[in-house]
Amino acid sequence: MTDTNISVANVSFVRGKMDPALPPPISESGIVGWMKKNLFSSTSNTIFTLIAIWLLYIIVPGFLQWSLFDAVWSGGDRLACATTQQGGELPVGWNAACWPYIGAYMKQFIYGRYPDHELWRVNIVFALFFIGLAPLLMPSIGFKKLNLILMLGVFPLVAFILLTGGSLNYSGFLLPNFIMAPSLLKFWIDFIILTAIVIGIVYGLMRATDSDPAPAVRQTLFAMGVLALVMLIASTDFGLEEVETDRWGGLMLTMVIAITGIVASLPLGILLALGRQSEMPFVRLFSVIFIEGWRGVPLITVLFMSSVLLPLFLPDGVTFDKLLRALIGVALFSAAYMAEVVRGGLQAIPKGQYEGAMALGLSFWQSMRMIILPQALKIVIPGIVNTFIGLFKDTTLVSIIGLLDVLGMINSSLSDPKWATPVQALSGYLFGAALFFVFCFMMSRYSIFMERKLDTGHKS
Amino acid sequence: MKLKLLSIALGAVAFGAVSSASAATLDDVKAKGFVQCGVSQGLAGFSNPDDKGNWTGLDVDLCRGVAAAVFGSGDKVKFTPLSAKERFTALQSGEIDILSRNTTWTMSRDTQLGLNFAGVNYYDGQGFMVRKELKVKSALELSGASVCTNTGTTTELNVADYFRTNKLDYEIVAFEKADEVVGAYDAGRCDVFTTDQSGLAAQRLRLTNPADHVVLPEIISKEPLGPVVRQGDDQWFNIVKWTHNAMLNAEELGVTQANVGEMMNADNPAIKRLLGTEGAFGEKLGLGNDWAANIIKAVGNYGETFERNVGENTPLKLPRGVNSLWSKGGLQYAPPVR
Numbered sequence: 001m002t003d004t005n006i007s008v009a010n011v012s013f014v015r016g017k018m019d020p021a022l023p024p025p026i027s028e029s030g031i032v033g034w035m036k037k038n039l040f041s042s043t044s045n046t047i048f049t050l051i052a053i054w055l056l057y058i059i060v061p062g063f064l065q066w067s068l069f070d071a072v073w074s075g076g077d078r079l080a081c082a083t084t085q086q087g088g089e090l091p092v093g094w095n096a097a098c099w100p101y102i103g104a105y106m107k108q109f110i111y112g113r114y115p116d117h118e119l120w121r122v123n124i125v126f127a128l129f130f131i132g133l134a135p136l137l138m139p140s141i142g143f144k145k146l147n148l149i150l151m152l153g154v155f156p157l158v159a160f161i162l163l164t165g166g167s168l169n170y171s172g173f174l175l176p177n178f179i180m181a182p183s184l185l186k187f188w189i190d191f192i193i194l195t196a197i198v199i200g201i202v203y204g205l206m207r208a209t210d211s212d213p214a215p216a217v218r219q220t221l222f223a224m225g226v227l228a229l230v231m232l233i234a235s236t237d238f239g240l241e242e243v244e245t246d247r248w249g250g251l252m253l254t255m256v257i258a259i260t261g262i263v264a265s266l267p268l269g270i271l272l273a274l275g276r277q278s279e280m281p282f283v284r285l286f287s288v289i290f291i292e293g294w295r296g297v298p299l300i301t302v303l304f305m306s307s308v309l310l311p312l313f314l315p316d317g318v319t320f321d322k323l324l325r326a327l328i329g330v331a332l333f334s335a336a337y338m339a340e341v342v343r344g345g346l347q348a349i350p351k352g353q354y355e356g357a358m359a360l361g362l363s364f365w366q367s368m369r370m371i372i373l374p375q376a377l378k379i380v381i382p383g384i385v386n387t388f389i390g391l392f393k394d395t396t397l398v399s400i401i402g403l404l405d406v407l408g409m410i411n412s413s414l415s416d417p418k419w420a421t422p423v424q425a426l427s428g429y430l431f432g433a434a435l436f437f438v439f440c441f442m443m444s445r446y447s448i449f450m451e452r453k454l455d456t457g458h459k460s
Numbered sequence: 461m462k463l464k465l466l467s468i469a470l471g472a473v474a475f476g477a478v479s480s481a482s483a484a485t486l487d488d489v490k491a492k493g494f495v496q497c498g499v500s501q502g503l504a505g506f507s508n509p510d511d512k513g514n515w516t517g518l519d520v521d522l523c524r525g526v527a528a529a530v531f532g533s534g535d536k537v538k539f540t541p542l543s544a545k546e547r548f549t550a551l552q553s554g555e556i557d558i559l560s561r562n563t564t565w566t567m568s569r570d571t572q573l574g575l576n577f578a579g580v581n582y583y584d585g586q587g588f589m590v591r592k593e594l595k596v597k598s599a600l601e602l603s604g605a606s607v608c609t610n611t612g613t614t615t616e617l618n619v620a621d622y623f624r625t626n627k628l629d630y631e632i633v634a635f636e637k638a639d640e641v642v643g644a645y646d647a648g649r650c651d652v653f654t655t656d657q658s659g660l661a662a663q664r665l666r667l668t669n670p671a672d673h674v675v676l677p678e679i680i681s682k683e684p685l686g687p688v689v690r691q692g693d694d695q696w697f698n699i700v701k702w703t704h705n706a707m708l709n710a711e712e713l714g715v716t717q718a719n720v721g722e723m724m725n726a727d728n729p730a731i732k733r734l735l736g737t738e739g740a741f742g743e744k745l746g747l748g749n750d751w752a753a754n755i756i757k758a759v760g761n762y763g764e765t766f767e768r769n770v771g772e773n774t775p776l777k778l779p780r781g782v783n784s785l786w787s788k789g790g791l792q793y794a795p796p797v798r
Binding site for chain 1: 501502503504505508509510511513538539540541542543545546549550552553555637638639643646662665666667668669670671672774775776
């Protein structure tokens, strides 16, 4: 009995060491398993997978064949991309991309018709933009406030001077010409009068609302001082040759319009969204009319108005720069859209947050700045970026008013008989599509990154 | 950014004061130092930037000619690319000094827009292109054809007029852009491709096999293309008109860009008057007496600009045709300088 007990105890039916884990069955792991799980898990899934594979099969090889394998990569004119029927050397029936045409026009696609010897100015602006933007976009790098001031205050001024050449001539804007002939002196006298008027208005407003006028007047003076400094710098002659905006074009123009639109539309949009929710009837009415008015007309109409109708309203001899007109139009247009996006975020904030902010004794602006807007803007990041991407692509519409953005430049180059072949237009458009895709895709990826970064876990 | 916008706005107001639509365009042009010329956004042979970004073309050369007449140099000109819709406004508002943008001279444009056409630098007309395999010899055989063309241009209306008056059935296949029209025609979506003859020549280069297609002899519309100026400034109107006339007279008299220097010593009184060695014709225009000599030096005579931009040695290969001098059976006829 005892023996038996001992022998039983000695029989090791309990494992001393772990058996190595078996690999999962081949049908559940590896490529096969992944495919089984994701591509062929059900009948409908299998059907969709097969359709997708078939679509890829008919599109991708043909696309690669057209754009890469069969494409022409070098040459000096249309004959490089012409078949024997068209006067060239390629076999009859050849049809693929003509890249030397893109190469020959690359400079124009990027810089427009900016003078050759001044291209360094555009390059510096591009470089400054990316150098300034990169640290702003990376949350781990500090000095955000300084960076923001540089990008929103200093960079636009530097870019403006570099791109246009600066040294603006002011000739006054307020006093009628018979009192004093237009001159730089008259401009500054006008400016001082304007400053006095503005300060008068601010002072009056502050007194009327029983607040202390001193800080408001100080701030106004500071703002007018900054404005004067900016205008002084813009009028300084740095010895740069003037480059008119009608020589701007290509990617450079697209970026100028898109960035101006993006940067101007966000603050304007936030103000309009707040205005629309305001309890002050005039502010609310103004915001509603502004937003609905701009949203109610297509961007093409806005651009047409700015370029065709506006010059007829202006007095003889006064012409606004066409690019400036388009910039203002685009900025106000996108501000109206942005306002509605932001309003969506504001409405998603529970009422308790507003009440909590009020209970803490915060003023309206304080509660907006510290409590409401950070939450609201975080919610609507996808919507904001959506608007940005839409705006970036909408910049192509400016080509109907004679401003040649990337697409306009491509269209314009299509008329060059030196490169005219059946594949010229397709090659140009493919290049344009790739360029736009790169920019829009980057914006979209960054928006996803920011969403994850700012996610505070309220979603689940 | 707001600061930037504001500063641009103020700057633009200041800039804006430079150009002016006042009566004396010549004085304004002299004051600003260049001629502002409105051109197309790209039309092969007429006004087209090349891959270096330089403007070339028949319409461009006319503007260079005006600049040479005023300043003695064909480079003192700036080009504003304009869409078809905004071209007249740009001229009316004083944004440009000359509109030289393959613009058809019609009565309504001449009389209703406050503008004047200063001449015709290219006589165009709408034509048809068909496939050779259709064995069509005349547009009158096109009954039942589908016709590819651009939307919203006079081309579409001309086709409608022509087919209706000749009692032919047709079907319009219209597209917004020229390269779409060519693509559709090339792909066989329609039997006939119609646009101005100069355009047919340019678009032919985009066909898969240009030799398979033939241009029919019929020309169904008159499209006299010429430079336009504002009404009410006769001096400027005359300068533009006589720039074109000087180029024609130079061709007629055999004065070319190459020999204009020698021709200054020629005995022919007509050449002397043209080149300003006799008489004071330039002064009466408000220019120097060597105005025409400067034009020829800058861009050559009319025949030379034609050959350089659209002639046989260019990809367009347009024949001179009705644009020959009157003495060679064409329509280009300039009043004499005397």
